[in-house]
Amino acid sequence: MKVDDLVADLSQDRPRLGRSSTAERVADILRERISEGFFPPGRRLSEEAISEALRVSRNTLREAFRLLGHERLLDHQLNRGVFVRLPSVEDVLDLYRVRRVLEGSAVRRPPSPEALALVKEAMRDAERAAAEDDWQRVGTANIRFHQALVSLNGSPRIDELMRQLLAELRLVFHVMDNPRAFHEPFVERNRVLLGLVESGRREEAAAYLDDYLDHAEKLLVHAYEPNR
Amino acid sequence: MKVDDLVADLSQDRPRLGRSSTAERVADILRERISEGFFPPGRRLSEEAISEALRVSRNTLREAFRLLGHERLLDHQLNRGVFVRLPSVEDVLDLYRVRRVLEGSAVRRPPSPEALALVKEAMRDAERAAAEDDWQRVGTANIRFHQALVSLNGSPRIDELMRQLLAELRLVFHVMDNPRAFHEPFVERNRVLLGLVESGRREEAAAYLDDYLDHAEKLLVHAYEPNR
DNA sequence: AACGTAAGGATCGTTCAACAATTCGACAAG
DNA sequence: CTTGTCGAATTGTTGAACGATCCTTACGTT
Numbered sequence: 001m002k003v004d005d006l007v008a009d010l011s012q013d014r015p016r017l018g019r020s021s022t023a024e025r026v027a028d029i030l031r032e033r034i035s036e037g038f039f040p041p042g043r044r045l046s047e048e049a050i051s052e053a054l055r056v057s058r059n060t061l062r063e064a065f066r067l068l069g070h071e072r073l074l075d076h077q078l079n080r081g082v083f084v085r086l087p088s089v090e091d092v093l094d095l096y097r098v099r100r101v102l103e104g105s106a107v108r109r110p111p112s113p114e115a116l117a118l119v120k121e122a123m124r125d126a127e128r129a130a131a132e133d134d135w136q137r138v139g140t141a142n143i144r145f146h147q148a149l150v151s152l153n154g155s156p157r158i159d160e161l162m163r164q165l166l167a168e169l170r171l172v173f174h175v176m177d178n179p180r181a182f183h184e185p186f187v188e189r190n191r192v193l194l195g196l197v198e199s200g201r202r203e204e205a206a207a208y209l210d211d212y213l214d215h216a217e218k219l220l221v222h223a224y225e226p227n228r
Numbered sequence: 229m230k231v232d233d234l235v236a237d238l239s240q241d242r243p244r245l246g247r248s249s250t251a252e253r254v255a256d257i258l259r260e261r262i263s264e265g266f267f268p269p270g271r272r273l274s275e276e277a278i279s280e281a282l283r284v285s286r287n288t289l290r291e292a293f294r295l296l297g298h299e300r301l302l303d304h305q306l307n308r309g310v311f312v313r314l315p316s317v318e319d320v321l322d323l324y325r326v327r328r329v330l331e332g333s334a335v336r337r338p339p340s341p342e343a344l345a346l347v348k349e350a351m352r353d354a355e356r357a358a359a360e361d362d363w364q365r366v367g368t369a370n371i372r373f374h375q376a377l378v379s380l381n382g383s384p385r386i387d388e389l390m391r392q393l394l395a396e397l398r399l400v401f402h403v404m405d406n407p408r409a410f411h412e413p414f415v416e417r418n419r420v421l422l423g424l425v426e427s428g429r430r431e432e433a434a435a436y437l438d439d440y441l442d443h444a445e446k447l448l449v450h451a452y453e454p455n456r
Numbered sequence: 457a458a459c460g461t462a463a464g465g466a467t468c469g470t471t472c473a474a475c476a477a478t479t480c481g482a483c484a485a486g
Numbered sequence: 487c488t489t490g491t492c493g494a495a496t497t498g499t500t501g502a503a504c505g506a507t508c509c510t511t512a513c514g515t516t
Binding site for chain 3: 021022
Binding site: 161 | 287294295298299306322323329381383
């Protein structure tokens with residue numbers, strides 16, 4: 001390996017260098033707490049309380065709030081504070097509109113082997129978890145499956161968008177009574193979809209996926225009551 | 229009109245209420261300046277100088293920086309400051325990947341009449357401007373055309389994404405020598421594309437669009453030199 | 457000529473304290 | 487039941503301060 005190649009390889013790690021301001025780490029913590037439901041949708045996050053608990057200044061905390069606000073995880077209302085976002089039914093509809101576009105275009109494209117491998121691994125993990133009745137893990141594996149599916153597009157920006165979108169979907173699940181029952185039936189569907197993609201029957205895969213998403217959306221909207 | 233209907237109607241304006249913190253207005257100003265090239269790509273934005281010029285505190289300005297950073301207009305480097313983003317060639321490639329997905333799925337969908345009307349209006353404006361040799365206006369009309377095209381998807385989130393994407397593309401144009409020459413040949417192509425969409429020949433439109441974007445991407449990458 | 461070190465200045469990161477602006481709830485008056 | 491009014495609580499914004507980090511320059515070493 002030549003020197004030029006070595007430095008080219010190293011330069012991939014460049015982004016990891018700058019990554020650590022207090023505000024961003026605070027945002028990481030909050031993002032995780034929100035995603036796991038510790039801060040449920042609708043909950044107000046007090047600047048004073050949280051800045052005190054995390055031992056950071058209010059200013060730094062506010063920077064973190066801005067970051068999460070842009071990811072649609074927090075809702076910033078002027079002079080009232082920030083709230084964990086409570087998605088409306090329209091939001092759910094739009095999330096699925098975007099999913100149809102992103103995942104649809106993903107399955108229509110000839111998949112790269114590496115990306116496809118990730119999809120298969122998520123698939124396997126979901127099946128293992130289902131066999132063990134670990135529905136928590138089935139849920140996260142299902143999410144990984146679709147994240148990997150979208151990555152077939154080969155676009156970092158689309159990957160990033162999908163990450164945000166799925167984080168937002170998690171908010172929706174936190175509002176529902178029984179998110180577990182929601183993930184179960186889709187393990188089988190994932191397998192079928194993956195089979196179609198692998199065998200190169202792309203249009204069939206796209207059609208199947210559309211049906212898949214229609215179904216999921218209907219279930220979700222029906223069970224979803226963002227009113228209190 | 230009953231009272232209930234009145235208040236329901238009014239509640240549409242709700243979002244407009246909260247929208248005006250100093251940080252956001254500062255972000256608006258900076259966004260405009262960047263978009264018009266006043267702050268060229270690569271330029272460093274000094275916290276002290278700008279906060280002084282705009283008469284806001286450094287803390288408030290930093291909040292604005294965070295906002296624009298998330299829109300990929302600014303590049304925030306730890307302990308070094310914020311810079312107007314200078315897109316790489318890889319960025320250009322990815323921007324066109326996303327365009328292919330968003331615009332492709334837009335033309336495949338049966339268009340709503342209202343959305344289509346906006347596309348046609350942008351088209352007409354571009355033609356008028358071209359007739360008057362006003363290439364500045366041709367450029368913005370061209371951008372409006374594609375923004376409207378994407379809005380055929382009917383998704384607010386996708387509209388928002390496209391807005392950001394086009395803002396990023398504007399950065400690319402600011403780096404090039406002669407952005408004008410770049411917009412000219414596409415007026416004709418826009419017309420053909422619009423014709424195909426209007427007559428419902430969606431697959432043909434999608435194919436034409438793919439070719440369109442391939443061509444534009446090639447031109448752009450070839451002319452683009454983000455080195456100095 | 458290439459490299460290691462050191463010093464100084466500039467700028468950012470973060471904190472803190474203070475005050476103005478706004479919201480909210482309670483309570484009194486009509 | 488609706489409409490003012492008041493006060494407490496919280497956010498919005500500011501300005502100053504100090505440590506941390508980076509950049510530049512200079513100087514000496516190899």
